Amino acid sequence: QIQVGALVFDIGSYSVRAGYAGEDCPKADFPTVIGVTLDREDGSTPMETDGDKGKQSSTTYYIDTNQLRVPRESMEVMSPLKNGMKITDAELFPWNTRAKREKLTELMFEHYNIPAFFLCKSAVLSAFANGRSTGLVLDSGATHTTAIPVHDGYVLQQGIVKSPLAGDFMSMQCRELFQELSVEIIPPYMIASKDAVREGSPASWKKKEKLPQVTRSWHNYMCNCVIQDFQASVLQVSDSPYDEQVAAQMPTVHYELPNGYNCDFGAERLKIPEGLFDPSNAKGLSGNTMLGVGHVVTTSVGMCDIDIRPGLYGSVVVTGGNTLIQGFTDRLNRELSQKTPPSMRLKLIANNTTVERRFSAWIGGSILASLGTFQQMWISKQEYEEGGKQCVDRKCP
């Protein structure tokens, strides 16, 4: 018996998930980027999207894949995250400051006139989606890999450990790989036709005519899409620390870029994601101060009270799109069992379906919003009017 119709939004740095509470997967899932065009050939993009700041520009916004991937003249691509929300949301990252949460509450009630609102941390929701109220949530997404201890439905903020080694880091490494191989990344929008070439030989393709003058940011975005596709299909994490000889014996995977260049990838498949677990040898990292994924988890648990540590290790929830790389969870399991004392019961919870792992925070929100006992937790418009925007801090722990 669904109590109240609620909308659930989960905004990530890579994609936004939105839908109705009570369903098992979000209805809308689109990239967290906005295409902005200005009528004027100013080139300067508006940094604040709330209100026009006196610029007489009719800014048009394009969201969602269908609109976004069409090349338009001077359409800049930017992420709306820092620039204020255009999209309503009911969930946020835990390290958003209090000020941001309050501002968001204000925006929701004042601007959009919603009757009720609730903010919940995505780590708590991921845990709920996996049937647990206590556990260590390891979320490896596009921009960050974080370990967040959740105890009894509350995030322990002192124990959050963040590392920038995540999906985007992988993409950067892939990009460098292609540079080393002297292969140019050509996004599909530029290609009119291509010929089949032999493996490893340079691509042979024809450029489309009458392409509009696209901006640098948009072109980069499209190239990133190509690299992300490569990243998702080819990369694999080895189940023991990277070894040259073992990697050389790995079966190769054949991959073809949009422009026709195709090649077999063997050792590189393992070498690139190794940086996630053992950043000491990864390229492009300044100093060796980065933590590998295993260390991130153990550090986070180590910062918590010793009495709850077995509870945290007994439910390590693995979420986030970046964890879908083949072999990620096995390697993580191995690393954790090495780093914990042998008497510690370790259990990793990782859903096998793509949908569940990428959307676990959204699914948790859907579950939570459809609970009968949740109805008392909403911040209603009346409460907001009485208490001001600070009530979000009290009511949404």
Next chain:
Amino acid sequence: MATGADVRDILELSGVDNDGPISKKDLINSDKKKSKKATETLTFKRPEGMHREVYALLYSDKKDAPPLLPSDTTQGYRTVKAKLGCKKVRPWKWMPFTNPARKDGAIFHHWRRVAEEGKDYPFARFNKTVQVPVYSEQEYQTHLHDDGWTKAETDHLFDLCKRFDLRFVVVHDRYDYQQFRKRSIEDLKERYYSICGKLTKVRAPSGTEPKIYIFDAGHEKRRKEQLDKLFNRTPEQVAEEEYLIQELRKIENRKREREKKAQDLQKLIKAADTTTELRRAEKRVSKKKLPQKRETEKLALPEMAGIKFPDFKSSGVTLRSQRMKLPSSVGQKKIKAIEQILVEQGVDLNPMPTEDIVQMFNELRSDLVLLYELKQAHSNCEYEQQMLRHRYEALLKTGSGAGCGGTTAGGLARADTQSWLGAEDIKMEPKEQIIDVVGAPLTPNSFTKSIKTIKKNKKNE
């Protein structure tokens, strides 16, 4: 698909069961009558839906009730399936409702059955909160004042406790460290429980003794430190601890073995002593008094004193030579030894079984066995002594045996069975090599070796 009810409805015939909308009970508990009968015979009939094997676990063929608490399955074991499509749809309505658990009386809307209009929000009863005591200003000033805690800090602590329902882990996590000092979880708990205790004492009506919970912060701290150390043990430490435990077990086992051997030896010697005494006693005492004494003394003999010949208590006729037969419990080696000695001494292996001969022959054989055992034990001791002496010399040479030189020399000097106990003293030294030396199992008793030595000795005589 049209059911009977639908057809009646279409044709507007008055049906039999047309008494208003269906209640929940009709759907779920419609087979109440059946279940009543089933409960009567439940103990002897397998409930529908329960697998045969599961039932077999509960009830054996003897038809006894299982020693379990009876459970509350009113409908039997089967899973409940809602019966749909029987009657008219109950109407739903988009209704506003208030949630008594909310403080602001916000009105939301949802779909609900018309029948349930006006009833309370069903989930409101799940809104349980923890009772956190609230103190007034005077109470604080008079009773709860503490040097380490300001009023503001105490208020903050209690506010957090209320918000997070006494989840101290979370309270500790959200504690305001910028404003107040850094506190450990034990500090917070201690302050909270001490205040609770004081308040219950103060507020209790005079004359009653309220129950106060005491929180031992020191104990908690020590326990957590201990846990921490345990958690942070390196694998080397764990391995070392395991190794030490194993060594301890080995040492204890060896000790037990040694004690057992010593005891056996003692018994043997005692047996030997007593039999010789018995013989002497027998010769001295007159024949009349023999049977009584012999019986009492024979009872005191331990079982290891040679061979125990079974007494034939069968009535009727028996052959005397049967009494001469060796019992099967005597081992092959011993039999051989007996035979050999008999042959050497020129004694007939199977003499004529007259009464005296039978008795004396049995005694002879039992004595032979005793002698054999003693010789074995003696050679064992000698062998051990030699081995220890060799090791002692080797250790002296390497120079590490300086500390225990005294005791080993002492142990080796005593060549009798008491050396067993001396070996134990050596064992107590913490030196691992010596422990290993002492603990090394002896070579299996070589019977041939000991017999050869006996023969040699005889020839030398």
